[in-house]
Amino acid sequence: MQVPLIRLQCGVNSYDWGKIGKTSAAAKFAAATASDFSIQEEKPYAELWMGTHPSLPSKDLETQRTLLDLVQDNQALLSKDIAEKYENRLPFLFKVLSINKALSIQAHPNKKLAEQLHARDSKNYPDDNHKPEMTIAVTPFDGLCGFRPLAEITHFLKNIPSLRSLVGEDEAAKFESAVSGKETSSSESDVAANKKALQAIFTKVMNTDKDALATASKQLLEAANSEGAQFAGEGGPSNDGKELADLVIRLNSQFPDDIGLFVQFFLNYVKLEVGEAMFLKADDIHAYLSGDIIECMASSDNVVRAGFTPKFKDVDTLTSMLTYSYAPISEQKMAPVDYPYTTLSAAAYSSNSSSILYDPPIPEFAVVRTALNKTGAKATFDPIQGPSIVLCTKGKGTISVGPKKEKIEEGYVFFVGATAELVIESETDAEGGEGLVTFKAFCELGSEGKL
Numbered sequence: 001m002q003v004p005l006i007r008l009q010c011g012v013n014s015y016d017w018g019k020i021g022k023t024s025a026a027a028k029f030a031a032a033t034a035s036d037f038s039i040q041e042e043k044p045y046a047e048l049w050m051g052t053h054p055s056l057p058s059k060d061l062e063t064q065r066t067l068l069d070l071v072q073d074n075q076a077l078l079s080k081d082i083a084e085k086y087e088n089r090l091p092f093l094f095k096v097l098s099i100n101k102a103l104s105i106q107a108h109p110n111k112k113l114a115e116q117l118h119a120r121d122s123k124n125y126p127d128d129n130h131k132p133e134m135t136i137a138v139t140p141f142d143g144l145c146g147f148r149p150l151a152e153i154t155h156f157l158k159n160i161p162s163l164r165s166l167v168g169e170d171e172a173a174k175f176e177s178a179v180s181g182k183e184t185s186s187s188e189s190d191v192a193a194n195k196k197a198l199q200a201i202f203t204k205v206m207n208t209d210k211d212a213l214a215t216a217s218k219q220l221l222e223a224a225n226s227e228g229a230q231f232a233g234e235g236g237p238s239n240d241g242k243e244l245a246d247l248v249i250r251l252n253s254q255f256p257d258d259i260g261l262f263v264q265f266f267l268n269y270v271k272l273e274v275g276e277a278m279f280l281k282a283d284d285i286h287a288y289l290s291g292d293i294i295e296c297m298a299s300s301d302n303v304v305r306a307g308f309t310p311k312f313k314d315v316d317t318l319t320s321m322l323t324y325s326y327a328p329i330s331e332q333k334m335a336p337v338d339y340p341y342t343t344l345s346a347a348a349y350s351s352n353s354s355s356i357l358y359d360p361p362i363p364e365f366a367v368v369r370t371a372l373n374k375t376g377a378k379a380t381f382d383p384i385q386g387p388s389i390v391l392c393t394k395g396k397g398t399i400s401v402g403p404k405k406e407k408i409e410e411g412y413v414f415f416v417g418a419t420a421e422l423v424i425e426s427e428t429d430a431e432g433g434e435g436l437v438t439f440k441a442f443c444e445l446g447s448e449g450k451l
Contacts, residue, residue: 004077004417005401008058008067008389009034010050016310017101018046024098025138025292029391032411033061050094050389050413050441053299058413067415071387079385079418081445086299092365094389094441095295096138101254103288104309105144105263106318108133108297110282113321117304124312133297134279134334134360136367136439137272138393141291144267146284147202147326150183150194156265159233162219163265166208167201175201195324198266203319205262206306217257224248232265244269251289251308260287260307268329275369277334279360283323284332294391296441298364334358339368341382348377351430355379367441371434372397372426381422386444388416395428395436408438416440 012030020042022028027045031037039045049056052068059066068089075083082091109117109125117125135141147153157164157172164172178197182190208216224231224245231245247269251261267285272278272293280286287308305311306318342355351374359366370379372395390399396409401420408414408424416422428435 004420005399005404005406005422006067006070006415006417007033007061007406008050008413008415009061009064010048010058010413011056012037012045013047013049013056014043015046016044017099017103018044019098019100019292020044023100025393026096026098029096029393029411029413032409033413044100045098047098048096050391051092051299052090053093058415070415076419077415077417078387079445082386082418082443085445086364089299090387090389091299091363091443092441093297093299094365094391094439095297096391097288097293097295099141099288099290099293101290102251102260102308104303104305104311105260105285105287105307106303106305106309107285107322108280108282109304109321113283117317124314132280132282132360132362132364133295134277134358134365134367135272135288136277136294136296136358136369137274137291138294139274139292141272141288141293143270143272143286143288143291144264145270145278145280145286145329146268146332147198147266147324148268149328150179150198150326153198153266153326154179154183156232160220160223160265162216162223163262165219166212166216166262167205171201171204194326198324198326199319199322202266202322202324205266206259206315206319208259208262213259214257217252217261220248220261221252224252255308258307263287263307268332270329270332272333275336277336277358278329278332279334280332281323283321284325285318285322294367294393294439296365296367298362334360336369341384342368342370343380343382345376345378345380347374348372348379350374351377351435353377353379363443363445365441365443367439370424370438370440372424372428372436373430373434375427375429375435376425377435378423378425381424381440383419383421384442384444386418386442388422388440388442390414390416390422390424390438390440393437393439394434395426395430397424397426397428397436399424408436 024045026048231241336356339357399408426436
């Protein structure tokens with residue numbers, strides 16, 4: 001029988017938006033997992049993938065067999081229930097993203113739409129699964145996520161002339177009239193009418209012709225450069241004028257005359273500090289802008305794109321699929337809680353070590369972040385009825401299942417099989433900071449492992 005602790009070799013994707021060379025956490029972690037991989041200093045490295053997805057499956061470092069082969073040969077590694085429910089595959093895909101410039105304006109399809117897109121266009125939609133996802137900041141992060149409160153969008157329409165000209169006076173007035181006085185109403189009929197008005201105006205913007213976009217972009221950039229703190233009017237959204245103006249200038253330097261320059265006035269601008277997280281449902285619009293993040297998602301590589309990208313764009317699908325939910329970004333942020341299924345040693349308690357759970361409202365995954373801040377500090381994870389993947393992002397120590405003990409350090413990745421008690425011990429002292437830091441993504445059906 002396969003010992004349920006397997007060190008993984010994980011692949012890294014090189015996309016244009018990735019961080020360059022050794023500045024990329026994804027590249028550094030990939031170099032730690034594979035002896036035949038060396039970082040090229042001028043190359044962008046974007047995503048480290050950890051899982052069984054066929055586009056870039058992880059491998060057993062020792063045997064070079066794919067993790068997909070291993071779990072399909074030994075159903076007990078996943079557990080019988082999870083193997084049956086998820087067709088003998090890991091139900092989640094774990095990633096590290098290192099973002100140097102804007103990712104595409106995008107959304108991930110729900111399960112039904114994913115099946116339709118894959119059947120229609122398997123080249124651009126490579127699987128038939130949905131892709132809800134959770135983001136945890138490893139370094140300071142910023143991005144565009146979800147539609148803003150409607151009052152903020154109305155404010156921008158009134159105070160950014162280039163945006164209003166792009167939308168058109170009739171469409172802008174129609175939107176303002178439709179939502180006026182009902183921006184925060186919770187009645188079903190008002191919310192449905194608001195979403196319909198938002199879809200109409202957003203679809204109009206996303207279908208702007210090239211010449212009109214070039215003219216409006218030039219006007220927008222001139223205003224951002226000249227108005228500074230007065231950009232986008234006073235007394236409006238919580239984002240200050242200088243911050244918004246700087247964002248316009250920054251994004252235009254990456255994607256000149258792109259529709260994304262105007263999409264940002266419809267979406268929340270969010271910043272995450274280290275350890276903060278947010279959850280995106282299927283069909284939620286977003287565009288990540290910068291930072292290193294841990295990302296966990298259902299096992300899929302489906303992305304519907306419509307801006308900030310040289311890749312295939314599908315504007316019609318994007319504008320028709322979105323939820324058009326509008327809310328402050330605080331509603332998408334997640335608050336982690338203590339994870340009660342980890343036992344911390346006395347040395348761990350005395351050094352303010354912690355084990356916290358990020359638990360999105362879906363069955364495919366949850367993530368535990370554990371920080372052990374003193375040599376000899378130990379965390380013992382109760383057995384769960386499902387698989388885990390453990391990534392070390394800082395420090396060094398050991399990881400063990402039963403009699404099998406391995407060293408663990410920054411960039412090391414391990415698969416842990418179902419029903420295994422897991423022990424992680426630190427060999428790093430941290431004065432005023434954190435020592436050994438690990439992220440453990442897992443799936444367990446039922447409520448035993450998830451709160």
